[in-house]
Amino acid sequence: MERNTLGSEKALREILDRWGIRLRAPRPDLPLAGSPERTRFRTVVEDREGKLWVLENPAAPSVALKRRISDTLVFLHRRGLHTVHPYRAGRSGETVERVGDAFWQVVPYVGGIGLPRPGYVHDRWRGEACAEFLLNLRERSPDLPYFDRSRPFSMVAFLRGLGEKLALREPALHRALGPVLTHLADRFAPAHDRMPAAFCHGDLHPLNVIWGEGRILSVIDWEFLGFKPEIYDAANLVGCVGSEEPAALAQGFVLGCLSRLKQAETFDPASWACLPEFVAATRFAWLSDWLRRGDREMVEMEAAYIRLLMDHRQSLADRWTPAR
Secondary structure, three states: OOHHHOOOHHHHHHHHHHHOOOEEEEOOOOOOOOOHHHOOEEEEEEEOOOOEEEEEEOOHHHHHHHHHHHHHHHHHHHOOOOOOOOOOOOOOOOOOEEEOOEEEEEEEOOOOOOOOOOHHHHOHHHHHHHHHHHHHHHHHOOOOOOOOOOOOOOHHHHHHHHHHHHHHHOHHHHHHHHHHHHHHHHHHHHHHOOOOEEEEOOOOOHHHEEEOOOOEEEEOOOOOOEEEEOOHHHHHHHHHHHHHOHHHHHOHHHHHHHHHHHHHOOOOHHHHHOHHHHHHHHHHHHHHHHHHHOOHHHHHHHHHHHHHHHHOHHHHHHHHOOOO
16 A cells, blocks of 8 residues: 555545444544654544544554554553553454555544643643653553563663764764763763663653643653663653753743652652753753754754753752752
8 A cells, every 4th residue: 555545535444444443534634742753654533433543554663662562551551540542452453453565553542732832841730740640650560561671771871872973973062062971971870770770651751741631631652661760751851841941940840740759759869869960861862863863953952951951960959859
């Protein structure tokens, strides 16, 4: 099935039949949250009962990951994490169906309220809601199958590898960020290696949340899920909020999130102690992505943000870490 025919009603009817879904109409008028890069094609459809679905066409190399994500979401939903929406199993019993040479998935469509950017950074309730999600995820995932928790993702190994690539391919950028990479290697790495591991979403940020009125309706885009240092999701979330405007690092969303996590006493003190460094470390993943896309403006902005985080790490630690 050629890509330019994927959105035709005839093609949609053939594909949706694998799930026993009878098409009423495509719904291109409905917005889709999350990154469009996660699939080759996706669209919203309405069935004859008035239910809305998202139909996705993942690339063949990602099918194994998509199946693991599907199994994970089913597990978490059955454990009571209702801010995840599992993919629907097709007639074969699998959540990924093959039609011709293409693979397909179907998930319920969750509509929401658009995120008011950048004003949301002042919304303490959003930060608290994200913290509740993280606490619920932690509670429901300690015995999650499908992953080897004895070999968690290493941010230190990622930084080392990226630093080597920068030295070869981006020497000016490597020189600009060299002091940060040195500090992280000398001071952050030992603490990182002592952190407990936990199951993480892997890409939690405000745009991967579907927001309702005063609450989270759904958390999407789980492509980077897995066992990681326990504070990974919180660090990535804080860094993304601060990327809207650095002042947001000490405003409602961030403070609400971290205050709720502190109250729960979930994270090890070693994790809290290097939170500012971990936030800076997560931004190197974003830097790598901007480099991959060839977006030089964002590369420069990201590099400046990383340096700012490190320059102000002590004042941020004073605001973020639990009182002793």
